[in-house]
Amino acid sequence: MEGALLREVALYQFKNHQNLRVEVGNACLVLGHNGAGKSNLLESLYLFVNGITPPGRTIDQCIQDEADSAFVRANILLDSGLAPEFTLSLNRTPAKIAFRIQGEVTTRQKYLQKHGLRAILFTPIEMNMLYLGPALRRDFLDEILLLSHTEFFRIRRDYMAALRSRNALLKRIAEGKNPPADLDAWDILFVQKAKVYYTYRKKLLETITAKLPEIAPKVRKGLQLSLRYTTKVPIDDTEEQIANTIKEYLHSHREKDILIGHTCIGPHLDDFSFVVETSHLRPQSSEYLSRGENKTILLFLKIMAIEYVEQNAGCRTVLLLDDIASELDANHFEYITHTFGDRTFFLSGHRLPEHFFTQKGIVTVQLS
Numbered sequence: 519m520e521g522a523l524l525r526e527v528a529l530y531q532f533k534n535h536q537n538l539r540v541e542v543g544n545a546c547l548v549l550g551h552n553g554a555g556k557s558n559l560l561e562s563l564y565l566f567v568n569g570i571t572p573p574g575r576t577i578d579q580c581i582q583d584e585a586d587s588a589f590v591r592a593n594i595l596l597d598s599g600l601a602p603e604f605t606l607s608l609n610r611t612p613a614k615i616a617f618r619i620q621g622e623v624t625t626r627q628k629y630l631q632k633h634g635l636r637a638i639l640f641t642p643i644e645m646n647m648l649y650l651g652p653a654l655r656r657d658f659l660d661e662i663l664l665l666s667h668t669e670f671f672r673i674r675r676d677y678m679a680a681l682r683s684r685n686a687l688l689k690r691i692a693e694g695k696n697p698p699a700d701l702d703a704w705d706i707l708f709v710q711k712a713k714v715y716y717t718y719r720k721k722l723l724e725t726i727t728a729k730l731p732e733i734a735p736k737v738r739k740g741l742q743l744s745l746r747y748t749t750k751v752p753i754d755d756t757e758e759q760i761a762n763t764i765k766e767y768l769h770s771h772r773e774k775d776i777l778i779g780h781t782c783i784g785p786h787l788d789d790f791s792f793v794v795e796t797s798h799l800r801p802q803s804s805e806y807l808s809r810g811e812n813k814t815i816l817l818f819l820k821i822m823a824i825e826y827v828e829q830n831a832g833c834r835t836v837l838l839l840d841d842i843a844s845e846l847d848a849n850h851f852e853y854i855t856h857t858f859g860d861r862t863f864f865l866s867g868h869r870l871p872e873h874f875f876t877q878k879g880i881v882t883v884q885l886s
Contacts, residue, residue: 550885
């Protein structure tokens with residue numbers, strides 16, 4: 519969808535922006551002092567385009583303190599030449615996201631189909647996620663799937679609902695309020711939801727694995743990398759085998775689950791890392807390679823994510839780079855700018871390369 523471009527963007531009660539209206543273009547530099555709301559603007563664009571909160575954020579966190587709601591509104595120039603107004607609103611209680619096109623209420627799926635965009639957010643924390651907790655890495659995988667497959671939003675939502683219900687029942691059983699046999703029905707539902715979830719994870723992990731021979735030489739000459747996915751479920755198996763593995767595990771570990779009050783298997787617990795193939799050992803890249811080399815891996819992984827989303831969603835991507843220049847050296851930063859191509863991008867930061875300010879067509883958004 520080559521003609522889909524963001525135009526004027528308006529925020530109301532979104533984080534620290536009480537009432538902000540900015541003109542944007544195909545290439546934007548977002549400037550301002552610390553606390554001016556540069557990251558918040560980029561997060562609002564992520565939310566507006568994708569219809570989901572940024573990774574690690576909740577609806578409540580996106581709404582200004584003391585406010586009950588917030589919205590993000592913009593015109594998007596479509597390839598048809600029309601520029602309808604899209605509005606995304608947030609409600610605190612109950613926590614809900616609502617979508618409108620030209621003032622008419624619509625669904626998230628129709629909203630995404632109409633504008634045909636996806637936003638990819640680059641943040642400093644992502645460039646260090648191999649050193650941080652596993653939740654960040656799980657969120658990274660799920661984010662790609664959420665942006666690539668509109669149905670995955672429902673798949674993950676249903677899985678998490680089944681997980682919460684099963685965990686709540688485990689606690690009631692531990693308190694003597696329900697018999698263990700009540701788990702039978704929830705185990706069937708949980709297996710069904712987890713099985714489907716894993717089929718999507720499997721496809722994405724296969725894509726990452728296939729890309730590693732191309733990524734490794736860019737990190738270090740002669741380097742060999744592999745992907746290590748940590749799970750209790752052999753996801754290389756068929757869908758039926760995956761379901762049987764989860765079913766058998768839930769049955770054999772029922773007493774343990776009741777004791778601790780949590781379901782101890784499923785994609786919500788899995789993790790991944792990159793492994794360096796040496797003659798004797800297979801250490802994790804985070805232990806064997808330099809921080810710069812690990813950032814190179816993550817940079818190319820993020821570029822792979824852009825390609826994956828564009829291929830599977832059939833959409834144009836908007837790149838949101840939040841102070842990413844502070845995390846990359848000059849060569850890496852220059853490389854990532856090559857991925858811009860004709861994509862729309864928003865680049866924020868304190869020290870941006872001078873050549874950006876002299877490029878034709880660059881729009882500067884100054885936040886005070």
